[in-house]
Amino acid sequence: MNLHEDQRHDEDRLLDHSYDGIQEYDNPLPGWWKWVFWASIGYAVLYVMYYEVGVGTSVMDDFDLQRAAFFSAQEAQFADLEINEATIAELSTRPDLMAAMRKRFESNCSTCHAADASGLAGPNLTDEFWIHGGTRMEIYKTIRDGVRGKAMQAWLDRFGPAGVLTMSAYIDSIRGTNRPGPRGPEGKQLDPDDLIFSVEPAAPPATTDPPAPPGPAVEE
Numbered sequence: 510m511n512l513h514e515d516q517r518h519d520e521d522r523l524l525d526h527s528y529d530g531i532q533e534y535d536n537p538l539p540g541w542w543k544w545v546f547w548a549s550i551g552y553a554v555l556y557v558m559y560y561e562v563g564v565g566t567s568v569m570d571d572f573d574l575q576r577a578a579f580f581s582a583q584e585a586q587f588a589d590l591e592i593n594e595a596t597i598a599e600l601s602t603r604p605d606l607m608a609a610m611r612k613r614f615e616s617n618c619s620t621c622h623a624a625d626a627s628g629l630a631g632p633n634l635t636d637e638f639w640i641h642g643g644t645r646m647e648i649y650k651t652i653r654d655g656v657r658g659k660a661m662q663a664w665l666d667r668f669g670p671a672g673v674l675t676m677s678a679y680i681d682s683i684r685g686t687n688r689p690g691p692r693g694p695e696g697k698q699l700d701p702d703d704l705i706f707s708v709e710p711a712a713p714p715a716t717t718d719p720p721a722p723p724g725p726a727v728e729e
């Protein structure tokens with residue numbers, strides 16, 4: 510193609526009408542751009558057909574699988590632990606575990622106990638008052654077995670022993686934070702002496718030694 514032909518080809522694409530001498534130029538999108546455009550539409554159709562309608566694993570399925578894998582890994586990790594006050598107290602001091610349990614609480618328990626556990630149809634779990642007892646093992650048993658004849662179901666089938674254990678640790682971690690709820694106190698106030706085992710929040714190691722005086726500068 511010589512220069513002359515090329516120019517004529519460009520002029521061909523000038524549209525007929527002229528506005529005060531200004532002519533419109535028909536400048537189509539490049540072929541590669543249109544190709545990508547149609548390919549992305551085709552891809553979207555195939556994606557929906559495969560992942561949402563067909564046999565592919567959708568984002569939600571994938572999420573469920575990953576969540577199930579997370580909880581069964583946790584199950585294995587905590588399976589050998591003895592279930593007692595000390596174990597629950599120790600688990601309740603693990604920040605990563607408690608963050609995961611907060612999410613689990615929000616998705617399973619918030620309809621009745623509110624997302625911040627301050628109570629709705631179910632009692633406030635952040636105060637010092639307990640209908641079924643507020644020691645760690647009593648809370649564990651309430652979650653495991655539920656309350657017969659009340660909306661509170663038994664969670665053992667759903668969560669497994671490790672899940673009930675770690676959920677009890679979560680309730681332990683929020684017990685006594687006294688978030689104001691709509692229901693007011695219900696049940697009996699927990700006597701701190703009934704807590705067979707209590708852990709204080711991690712304090713810096715107590716040291717009676719005065720800080721060491723600065724030593725002579727070390728030359729390297």
Ligand code: HEC
Nearest residue numbers: 617618621630631632639640641642648651656659660661
């Ligand atoms: C469908 C509603 C509902 C859901 C969901 C629910 N609960 Fe409950 N829960 C209740 C009710 C109602 C009670 C009070 C039972 C009673 O009055 O004896 C209760 C009581 C409790 C208690 C004992 C409170 C006390 O004062 O002794 C604990 C602990 C508890 N729930 C934890 C949980 C946890 C953890 C979850 C989520 C895994 C959960 N609940 C999900 C309705 C629910």
